Amino acid sequence: MEPMVIEVRGVLQKRKHFQLGPIDLQIPQGYVTAIVGPNGSGKSSLFRLMLDLAKPDAGEIELFGERVGSGDDTMMKQRIGYVPEQAIDVEDSLRADQKAAFISQWYPSWDLNRYQELLRRFEVDTSLKLGRMSKGMRRKFDLAIAMAHNPDLLLLDEPSSGLDPIAWKTMIDAIHRYMERGDRTVLMASHIIDEVKRLADYIVFIVHGRVLGMYEKDALLESWYSFYIDTGEGAVNWKAMPGYRSAEPNGGSMYKVITSEALEAERWCTASGVHITGKQKLELDDILTALIEQERLRIRS
The missing domain is CATH 3.40.50.300 (P-loop containing nucleotide triphosphate hydrolases)
Known part of the structure; x- marks a missing residue:
């Protein structure tokens, strides 16, 4: 310590x-x-x-x-x-x-x-x-x-x-x-x-x-990612994903999902049969924006 x-x-x-x-x-x-x-x-x-x-x-x-x-x-x-x-x-x-x-x-x-x-x-x-x-x-x-x-x-x-x-x-x-x-x-x-x-x-x-x-x-910078995911025809319980922060439609059956536990989330996708088509590290300002939005939702609820 x-x-x-x-x-x-x-x-x-x-x-x-x-x-x-x-x-x-x-x-x-x-x-x-x-x-x-x-x-x-x-x-x-x-x-x-x-x-x-x-x-x-x-x-x-x-x-x-x-x-x-x-x-x-x-x-x-x-x-x-x-x-x-x-x-x-x-x-x-x-x-x-x-x-x-x-x-x-x-x-x-x-x-x-x-x-x-x-x-x-x-x-x-x-x-x-x-x-x-x-x-x-x-x-x-x-x-x-x-x-x-x-x-x-x-x-x-x-x-x-x-x-x-x-x-x-x-x-x-x-x-x-x-x-x-x-x-x-x-x-x-x-x-x-x-x-x-x-x-x-x-x-x-x-x-x-x-x-x-x-x-x-x-x-922090290694763990926060955006995943681009094709859900196909099925529904996905995003909240079950490790480190889940947010999910938004990205055209058709595609979703942009933010996680703060990228490695575990990727393993979860593989085990759940969810197809990741792309991923991107988040910058600090993106992480802050995600946390601010999460805090706003908490205050509203």
Whole structure:
């Protein structure tokens, strides 16, 4: 068993028009875990709860084995680097190095050389006030600040928002290098599929405030398939298929069937005399779409 950096147990947060949870989630040490879901699913709210910037109505969260909100958490937060989804407007009048000088006081492990190296790699103009930076440059600066004290845990909320393709590749490389030591952890929220595929070891799907599952990325992409099936003259009980997710007519006696257990489903088809005429791996966005539709059906019922 890998040690867990983050443990979320029964966390519930109720708002007037939205409910997050109850959520149970474990994030292992030494890996990149991506939270994937449509806008408004609760990804940013979950980050704020982890950092004690908001309080849950029920449940508890532990970071590094310490319960969030239980007392003085200064040392725990010194082990975390955080990039929020939105830049903090109140800082707009500060120049980059002014903010860095202030932030560095809170982190005993602040590495000035590391900070300067990240600024050079991200090509950040520190002479500008933060409010005058483009969205992309502000994002790069926030990433440099979050990584400059070599945290044990990086919480990244839509880290590539506003980045151009070159800066995006630089960010991917910086995170890969950050992970090289083997004991650091990244939890990121992202809607960029290629970003998730390049970085993530594990994927958490969250929809309408509910975690629909946590998967090892490579196993996930190997197990979700569309099967194109000719039913001939007979009826097929699709729900008996292992991993069945959905089935829709595809012309004549043909059906397109989605399964999350491709190998077992293929064996079931063979044993049931069902003829597969073609199959195709699903991409992450297709998997998310299938899960969203399944969740909508659950809510309706």
